[in-house]
Amino acid sequence: MAVALETDGLGRRYLTNWGLRNCSLQVPEGSIAGLVGPNGAGKSTLIRMAAGISTPSEGTVSVFGERVDPNSATFLARVGYLDQLRPFYKHLSVEETLEWGARLNTSWDKASATKWLVDLEIPLDWKISLLSIGQQAQVALAVCMGKSSDLLLLDEPMASLDPLARQGVIQMLLDSVAEKGTTVLLSSHIVSELEPICDYMIILSKSRVQVSAPTDYLLANHHLLVGPHESHTFDSVNVISSKIAGRQATLLVQGDPGGLGPEWQVISPDLQDIVLAYLAKPNAEPFVPSSETSELNEGELS
Amino acid sequence: MTQITWRRYRIRIIALSLYVVALIVFMILTHHAFQDAATVCGRLHIDVNLGRHCNAAASAESHGSLVETAIALLPLFIGFFLGTPMVASELERKTNRLAWSQGITRTKWLVRTWLTLAIPTVVVMSLFALIVQWWATHIVTSISSGGGLIQPAQMLISGVAPIAFALLLLTLGMFIGTTVRRFFSPYATSVVAFVAVLAVMQFVLPSLAAKVVVPTHPFGVTHLPNGLRSRPWFIKSVYRFVPGIHVGNHLRTVGAVLQFCKGNPMCYQAHGLQIVSLYQPASHYWVLQWREAGIYIAATGVLLSLSIWSIRRWSA
Amino acid sequence: MIEFRLDRHTGVPAYRQIIDQVRHAIHLGILRPGDQLPTVREVVRQITINPNTVHRAYRELELQGLTEGRTGSGTFIRHSLSEVSGQQPKLLGQLELWMKRARDAGLEIEAVEALIAEALQSMKEEE
Numbered sequence: 001m002a003v004a005l006e007t008d009g010l011g012r013r014y015l016t017n018w019g020l021r022n023c024s025l026q027v028p029e030g031s032i033a034g035l036v037g038p039n040g041a042g043k044s045t046l047i048r049m050a051a052g053i054s055t056p057s058e059g060t061v062s063v064f065g066e067r068v069d070p071n072s073a074t075f076l077a078r079v080g081y082l083d084q085l086r087p088f089y090k091h092l093s094v095e096e097t098l099e100w101g102a103r104l105n106t107s108w109d110k111a112s113a114t115k116w117l118v119d120l121e122i123p124l125d126w127k128i129s130l131l132s133i134g135q136q137a138q139v140a141l142a143v144c145m146g147k148s149s150d151l152l153l154l155d156e157p158m159a160s161l162d163p164l165a166r167q168g169v170i171q172m173l174l175d176s177v178a179e180k181g182t183t184v185l186l187s188s189h190i191v192s193e194l195e196p197i198c199d200y201m202i203i204l205s206k207s208r209v210q211v212s213a214p215t216d217y218l219l220a221n222h223h224l225l226v227g228p229h230e231s232h233t234f235d236s237v238n239v240i241s242s243k244i245a246g247r248q249a250t251l252l253v254q255g256d257p258g259g260l261g262p263e264w265q266v267i268s269p270d271l272q273d274i275v276l277a278y279l280a281k282p283n284a285e286p287f288v289p290s291s292e293t294s295e296l297n298e299g300e301l302s
Numbered sequence: 303m304t305q306i307t308w309r310r311y312r313i314r315i316i317a318l319s320l321y322v323v324a325l326i327v328f329m330i331l332t333h334h335a336f337q338d339a340a341t342v343c344g345r346l347h348i349d350v351n352l353g354r355h356c357n358a359a360a361s362a363e364s365h366g367s368l369v370e371t372a373i374a375l376l377p378l379f380i381g382f383f384l385g386t387p388m389v390a391s392e393l394e395r396k397t398n399r400l401a402w403s404q405g406i407t408r409t410k411w412l413v414r415t416w417l418t419l420a421i422p423t424v425v426v427m428s429l430f431a432l433i434v435q436w437w438a439t440h441i442v443t444s445i446s447s448g449g450g451l452i453q454p455a456q457m458l459i460s461g462v463a464p465i466a467f468a469l470l471l472l473t474l475g476m477f478i479g480t481t482v483r484r485f486f487s488p489y490a491t492s493v494v495a496f497v498a499v500l501a502v503m504q505f506v507l508p509s510l511a512a513k514v515v516v517p518t519h520p521f522g523v524t525h526l527p528n529g530l531r532s533r534p535w536f537i538k539s540v541y542r543f544v545p546g547i548h549v550g551n552h553l554r555t556v557g558a559v560l561q562f563c564k565g566n567p568m569c570y571q572a573h574g575l576q577i578v579s580l581y582q583p584a585s586h587y588w589v590l591q592w593r594e595a596g597i598y599i600a601a602t603g604v605l606l607s608l609s610i611w612s613i614r615r616w617s618a
Numbered sequence: 619m620i621e622f623r624l625d626r627h628t629g630v631p632a633y634r635q636i637i638d639q640v641r642h643a644i645h646l647g648i649l650r651p652g653d654q655l656p657t658v659r660e661v662v663r664q665i666t667i668n669p670n671t672v673h674r675a676y677r678e679l680e681l682q683g684l685t686e687g688r689t690g691s692g693t694f695i696r697h698s699l700s701e702v703s704g705q706q707p708k709l710l711g712q713l714e715l716w717m718k719r720a721r722d723a724g725l726e727i728e729a730v731e732a733l734i735a736e737a738l739q740s741m742k743e744e745e
Contacts, residue, residue: 030670031668032668048618051403053402053403054618055615055617071407071408076406079403081399083396083399085396087395089306089309089310089397092309096305100305101404104404104406106405107405143400170666171663177668178662196624197667198668199671216633219631220631270626
């Protein structure tokens with residue numbers, strides 16, 4: 001499996017706080033990886049280090065097999081980055097911003113970037129400072145997409161966008177992956193939006209990785225168990241979260257809950273259930289299968 | 303980056319250019335006033351003190367100082383309004399995160415930005431230097447600076463050194479913008495740094511060329527050269543033993559003699575002491591100018607390299 | 619041409635649903651040998667799905683021998699699923715007859731569905 005982004009014990013410290021600690025993961029090439037976690041969990045820190053905007057305090061981060069070097073022209077040409085703050089040269093117009101992008105990048109698809117904005121009815125001759133937040137977000141995305149990169153690092157690309165616009169962005173990302181084999185890493189707070197499109201999930205909490213696995217593997221190896229809350233002894237499984245309501249317990253478990261009595265209902269969780277469960281329990285055992293394990297088990301998924 | 307930099311700074315560049323134009327207009331308009339003042343006073347005053355007796359000369363002198371200060375401030379404005387914001391404002395607004403994730407390397411980004419401002423700086427300052435040269439050699443020297451071009455106040459604003467000085471402050475401001483951000487304001491730091499450079503250079507400048515040493519009154523021989531063009535830059539007077547004289551066993555150092563003689567000139571002479579004047583002659587004007595400019599240009603190169611090094615290591 | 623639909627609440631993985639829908643279409647004769655499956659890009663435009671998922675489903679279909687990929691052209695149906703496809707109208711008639719008998723016996727639609735589901739389940743377990 002070719003790896004687009006790999007980190008090994010990656011960490012970043014700001015004076016005494018660790019923004020991210022001991023982060024090890026691998027995002028396969030051509031996949032769409034979702035990054036979720038509460039604010040301050042380290043999502044932006046991770047994305048910034050992958051993009052070369054921040055340098056690690058410890059550990060390594062590599063893109064397409066090479067250590068991230070923010071001063072390498074080849075690295076800069078291959079990686080696209082969307083910052084959470086969406087900074088702009090506010091006095092430039094939309095058109096001028098796209099021109100600037102064209103001049104600074106070797107491969108630039110001005111036509112599709114322009115079309116994207118025209119379709120959204122964003123006036124190209126307006127100064128960026130006059131646009132609404134949602135429109136600015138779209139322009140930021142256009143600049144990112146115009147660059148035709150092999151790896152897209154998007155920090156909350158859907159924030160500030162209305163539902164229709166979000167759908168448009170998702171569609172654009174899917175098209176890019178389908179046509180060019182782009183690898184995408186995007187962070188979002190809306191898990192239900194990520195579920196249909198992400199084939200890889202990363203859950204960060206309190207600056208650490210809780211989950212880093214292919215989505216199918218993640219879903220197949222977690223189950224919701226509903227049953228009477230007195231009768232449970234589970235050895236082979238890891239209880240991630242449990243909710244008690246009266247006599248009924250709902251547990252999210254990791255692993256295969258074989259050998260349960262008929263009083264237990266086994267339900268397939270959706271991604272939201274899993275994410276919420278892990279976020280509620282930061283000390284849960286991390287779910288980070290090695291790439292061999294998760295590939296081998298693909299065949300067992302039906 | 304060239305276009306963006308130009309767009310962001312064009313108003314400031316135009317404002318500074320207007321400042322320069324205003325000064326030039328003033329200098330041209332007052333050109334005759336200064337000359338008339340000189341004639342009215344009967345002779346070309348070289349001594350500022352004597353000039354005060356003549357009203358026309360006195361008012362011309364104060365106008366002259368005003369203009370000279372305005373000219374001297376120009377490099378500081380360039381450093382403060384163009385140099386410091388170059389990188390500092392990008393870091394403040396985080397637009398560097400956008401710029402440094404496009405296809406251009408940080409080195410190219412910085413050099414292009416710097417060139418976009420450095421070239422107009424050099425061009426404007428060079429044209430201005432020619433005007434100042436004309437103004438200084440024809441008029442001002444007669445009154446406000448008390449003599450020829452080789453005076454500190456004149457050295458500051460005429461010749462080639464100010465061009466290089468402006469370039470240096472531009473680059474110094476940029477460098478400060480790349481490094482100073484967490485605890486201090488880059489703008490405040492720049493002002494301090496610019497003034498420090500000025501102070502240091504005033505100190506260093508007299509030593510850039512070999513000083514001429516001549517014995518002077520009361521018991522020396524030579525008089526300082528005089529005349530409009532040839533008045534030197536008087537640096538200081540010192541006591542020393544007359545060269546070749548045999549120093550007595552009893553009072554071996556200058557300090558000892560001074561203490562012993564307590565201000566009595568005859569006593570000094572008796573003990574072999576003389577007063578000498580150190581000065582830079584007028585002929586050293588261009589030597590000093592080029593060496594000063596050379597120092598500024600070398601420093602500019604160093605600061606540019608340091609700035610590149612600094613942003614290559616920069617991390618959010 | 620087939621149009622895919624995804625039901626995200628069934629717990630069945632998306633790639634599995636695609637495979638099932640192709641097989642279903644072949645059964646019903648909607649897709650015949652020689653027909654082309656939509657390209658990955660077209661599927662991605664129809665439904666919000668990860669392209670890799672589509673690739674995976676198509677690969678699986680090829681492994682099952684139901685489709686073949688022709689480089690440069692796309693993915694095509696190879697042959698129909700059952701050689702006895704002629705049996706289908708007869709089988710369909712028999713099924714409808716049975717359903718009528720179940721309704722006459724007083725069974726609600728849901729009970730009929732449950733019976734069919736149970737029979738299918740035991741059939742799958744046997745296979």
